[in-house]
Amino acid sequence: MNSIISGNEKGKCFICGRYCHTEEHHIFGGGNRKKSEKLGLKVDLCHDCHNEPPNGVHFNAENNNRLKAIGQKAAMLEYHWTVEEFIKEMGRNYIDTV
Numbered sequence: 001m002n003s004i005i006s007g008n009e010k011g012k013c014f015i016c017g018r019y020c021h022t023e024e025h026h027i028f029g030g031g032n033r034k035k036s037e038k039l040g041l042k043v044d045l046c047h048d049c050h051n052e053p054p055n056g057v058h059f060n061a062e063n064n065n066r067l068k069a070i071g072q073k074a075a076m077l078e079y080h081w082t083v084e085e086f087i088k089e090m091g092r093n094y095i096d097t098v
Helices: 030-039 049-052 061-080 083-090
Strands: 023-026 042-045
Touching: 023 030, 023 049, 030 061, 030 083, 042 049, 061 083
Parallel strands: none
Antiparallel strands: 023 042
């Protein structure tokens, strides 16, 4: 499924805004990666913002949690979920972690 995240654009990094080769990042990984794919909870990121220390989302908890909060808000809006329904689907609440 295509991304449901407002402002996501193929070829533009969702975090830094740079137009470049981008990599698809599933906002909720691990056991929720397939759900992220199915629900459109993914963004395009440049390599640095995706997978390079110190600021890449796979190394930087603050950036990772910020994306998760954005993903949660988008999912709740798109699928008309309450916080409780989101937690039931994805395991926890991320909105209050940012």
